[in-house]
Amino acid sequence: MVKRFTFLLILLFGFGFTESQSSSYVADSFNVSYIQMKNTATCLYSVFISTSCSPPKYTTDHISIAFGDAYSNQIYAPRLDDPASGTFESCSSDTFQINGPCAYQICYVYLYRSGYDGWKPESVKISGYNSRPVTFYYNTYIPSDTWYGFNLCNDASSSFQVSTKTWFICIVLGFFLNFWI
Template structure:
């Protein structure tokens, strides 16, 4: 005579289900909730939004570099911003345009770029631009959004004037006394 042990079968089935389903959920949860090892650095993705004003002659084909960071000296630099363009946004209608010019920094446009680098620890509080080349450029505003931590994103940094060439020019609203990255 054969005995059926449904209790043992159910327990085995539950263990198999637990081992198959829950490790995926635990792995996802560990990425979100577990702190990093102190020596481990993580990367963040930054959405960089740049407006070029509508003033005649405000556009540029020069190289534009950007440098930004937080008051803990976490300095992020993109040597050639115009090579990492994602899309152009219409200033009046922020949806993505399909038939946009290839070249960034055209008069009366808003361009968006993405950059992945080390993460800032505090909100972005300084931003500098550097124009390298022969023509002028008049940016309107720049904003940095930290996609992994919106609370670390910057406010708008307003320029609204032609940038000097070949020098860092920008805004620092950090609370620290020393200038960022050795600027004096």
């Protein structure tokens, strides 16, 4: 009985060592013109963008966003910036209400920056009607004239995934501890 308990404890302990697939990247194959409108219904999304305290103090660059779910439902806002209103100043946060096709769990987001100032978002948090709020952590300068972001849609089926390597280590440890204890 103690051996089975130890084995289960090792497996559960392994869940704490999950590998993250949250690295950002330049989206070479991302095409904003491929917007699926499977669903004619319109939903409202709240997008909360926090800008880092790194220079520049503000940006006059054009900032766009595209995000969506694993079922090709895509929401696109071609222009979020408004230099006259102080949007995207350093050490600040901005909230946007964006209408778009109704999507399920949001699992990707891309930002597009065009201009010469530069801009370093800290994070982007998106919430919508059919979606739990999700936060994407950038904390890096967005390259100019390129869609840059995250695509976690392969992991969208489970928010609690364990890598094969982690499973293997836990099983081997559990096996050896079964004989040792």
